[in-house]
Amino acid sequence: MTLKKLIEEYINQNSMQPPCELQHHYEAINQLLEVTFDTAQNFQLARRGFLEFVRDYNKTHQIYLNEPVVPILATRERLTINYDWFVNGRAVADSSATMIEVWQRKRRFSVNDLVEGLLYCSIMSGGMNDIEVLRALYDWLFGERRMYKIDMPATDGKSRAESLVVIPLRVCDDNYGCAADESESLLRFVDYIPDDMSLCFLYALKDKELNTAKIKPFNTIINDISKTLKLTNKDIDRPQHSLLIKYANYHWRQIEGSLIDGALTVVKQGDIKTTGLPTEKLIYYNQETIKPNLEPLEWSELFDVSYQTAGKSQDKRNTTAYPSFSKNLIKELQDALKLTRVAAISTITTLKTDASQSNAQRLLSWTLSLLGDKSIRLNTISKYVGCIGRDWLMLTMGEDVDQWQGNDFEEVYEQIIQSKMKDGRKLSVLSKSSEFEDDTSSGIDNDNNTAIQSLSHLDRLKDSQKFTYGRLKAFHDHQRTHFDAPYVYFPWGNNRQVVKANMISPRVYHVMKEYVQLSELEVDQKRLCLIVLTLAYRTGMRINEIIGIKVRDITDIGVINGQVVEAPKIILKPNRYRRLKSSSAKRAIPIDKLFKTEELQLFIAFYYQQKKG
Numbered sequence: 001m002t003l004k005k006l007i008e009e010y011i012n013q014n015s016m017q018p019p020c021e022l023q024h025h026y027e028a029i030n031q032l033l034e035v036t037f038d039t040a041q042n043f044q045l046a047r048r049g050f051l052e053f054v055r056d057y058n059k060t061h062q063i064y065l066n067e068p069v070v071p072i073l074a075t076r077e078r079l080t081i082n083y084d085w086f087v088n089g090r091a092v093a094d095s096s097a098t099m100i101e102v103w104q105r106k107r108r109f110s111v112n113d114l115v116e117g118l119l120y121c122s123i124m125s126g127g128m129n130d131i132e133v134l135r136a137l138y139d140w141l142f143g144e145r146r147m148y149k150i151d152m153p154a155t156d157g158k159s160r161a162e163s164l165v166v167i168p169l170r171v172c173d174d175n176y177g178c179a180a181d182e183s184e185s186l187l188r189f190v191d192y193i194p195d196d197m198s199l200c201f202l203y204a205l206k207d208k209e210l211n212t213a214k215i216k217p218f219n220t221i222i223n224d225i226s227k228t229l230k231l232t233n234k235d236i237d238r239p240q241h242s243l244l245i246k247y248a249n250y251h252w253r254q255i256e257g258s259l260i261d262g263a264l265t266v267v268k269q270g271d272i273k274t275t276g277l278p279t280e281k282l283i284y285y286n287q288e289t290i291k292p293n294l295e296p297l298e299w300s301e302l303f304d305v306s307y308q309t310a311g312k313s314q315d316k317r318n319t320t321a322y323p324s325f326s327k328n329l330i331k332e333l334q335d336a337l338k339l340t341r342v343a344a345i346s347t348i349t350t351l352k353t354d355a356s357q358s359n360a361q362r363l364l365s366w367t368l369s370l371l372g373d374k375s376i377r378l379n380t381i382s383k384y385v386g387c388i389g390r391d392w393l394m395l396t397m398g399e400d401v402d403q404w405q406g407n408d409f410e411e412v413y414e415q416i417i418q419s420k421m422k423d424g425r426k427l428s429v430l431s432k433s434s435e436f437e438d439d440t441s442s443g444i445d446n447d448n449n450t451a452i453q454s455l456s457h458l459d460r461l462k463d464s465q466k467f468t469y470g471r472l473k474a475f476h477d478h479q480r481t482h483f484d485a486p487y488v489y490f491p492w493g494n495n496r497q498v499v500k501a502n503m504i505s506p507r508v509y510h511v512m513k514e515y516v517q518l519s520e521l522e523v524d525q526k527r528l529c530l531i532v533l534t535l536a537y538r539t540g541m542r543i544n545e546i547i548g549i550k551v552r553d554i555t556d557i558g559v560i561n562g563q564v565v566e567a568p569k570i571i572l573k574p575n576r577y578r579r580l581k582s583s584s585a586k587r588a589i590p591i592d593k594l595f596k597t598e599e600l601q602l603f604i605a606f607y608y609q610q611k612k613g
Helices: 003-015 022-036 040-061 083-105 111-124 133-138 196-204 218-228 245-255 264-266 279-284 325-336 341-354 358-371 379-395 407-419 457-463 465-482 504-515 522-537 543-547 597-612
Strands: 148-152 162-173 186-192 553-558 563-572 587-591
Touching: 003 022, 003 040, 022 040, 022 264, 040 522, 083 111, 083 218, 083 245, 111 133, 111 196, 111 218, 111 245, 133 162, 162 279, 186 279, 196 341, 218 245, 245 264, 325 341, 325 358, 325 379, 341 358, 358 379, 358 465, 379 407, 379 465, 504 522, 522 543, 553 587, 553 597, 563 597
Parallel strands: none
Antiparallel strands: 148 162, 162 186, 553 563, 563 587
16 A cells, blocks of 8 residues: 555544644554554655645645654764774784884984874874874974973872873864854864873974974875885875774774773764863863852852743743644745735734744744845745744744743754754754745845845855854844843854863862852752752753752662662753753763762752652
């Protein structure tokens, strides 16, 4: 039986005309599809066909049934450990003996030899497999060669204090990293602690004058090392493909006592975007100036803050539920924008009157403001709304946007921006499809109505971060003017993923704990403050995630199968008190593995107290 006949047969037996329990029918059809199309690929294609069927059904019957979602197939990453990894990795590991023989035969090391030795040791022993970080180390040699010494205290009575050298490296990146402001290039920071062999070469280079005229280019050095060790490097301009670079992690992971696992290897190779602390923050880490004579801690300043806004209800239970899918409203909007300007304004005004939630109100209000500007064509407005509207409605569904602060907007905007990134590694989390299918427009009016420009630039940017960035900024400006929305810093745009790299040091954490303990708060109040503080510091959860923790979210604690178990874990999932940044933010947090003994005991005691209450 074909897909179409299967669905038609079901609908003939079960009316889909509203009012009806649409969710029940969709679940039943989904079960039929699962049985009939039993592979992941076929099931996805069937669900796509179901979506097209509902669209045609809506058009034929002039109704607006919710559109079913097409699932995204999960893709598997290539295994880090495979046949090539063992074979080529073994060859790279054996190369260290060859390199030592080469060094032993040398009667004199040239400056080029010393630089070559430094890079080789940094790859093999220093754990640097990220080609851009290696290049940053090479460039560092021609600058001030600034490095810092860190004294590591002994961790027990048997070991002795150790001094480590840290080389702060900066990698310029147009797409990802930290930035002081929007005008600067983004920077990834890497704090490199060189191994003993690398330090020997650095010491030999201490008094040498280095300049790019006398030293071989970085790519040539990597290519020469590969040739010496008979490790394939197919393209001198792509040193990252050298077997030395690709499989050096085999050597690290065979070193006795190595704590580098597969996940950390991927990070060290630069396959996952990461950044360390900016150099200035690293220098002052754990040496922060603590303000003396702090103001007494008042409970009312912490937990008795009212977020009630005059004239606005906090009771979400009384709000009208928003439809399960946001596509219907976007479709109605874009259908209205195919009418004349006057008809579109009338239709969208009616939609705005009927809309129940603030997120829809804001989007419709922005659309009406765009329609008020006659220099903007209706099909252009449709592109603007289609670019961000669906994602905005989906990510803010069920939220009281009127109560949001700046960081709440930032999180949603950042996710919408990042969903447009085409980095070739994964499918977008947010669905983007039909709103850009009609690209037949030929022009757009300028603000001063003096000329008509081609819409080709809109077609090129319609699904890019830069275009989305502009639409979000305009949308939020409208919200600030008409809905009293807070200020939001927009660091994105031009494929920029800006990171705010910060870390709370142990010194600050312990001062905060002491501040709470020495306060005049009641015992229960102190306990709650200390637990919230520990959760934030030990787990890295956002404050909104901590606020929404319920007793039933905590597992592996209490009497289980007749035995007392006290290894608590928090299952982080969205609820009516908390939303998560994305679907991937759902996770289990092992409190028993992260907390210190006394912190864990305090948490367990508080859990039992709350459960009784």
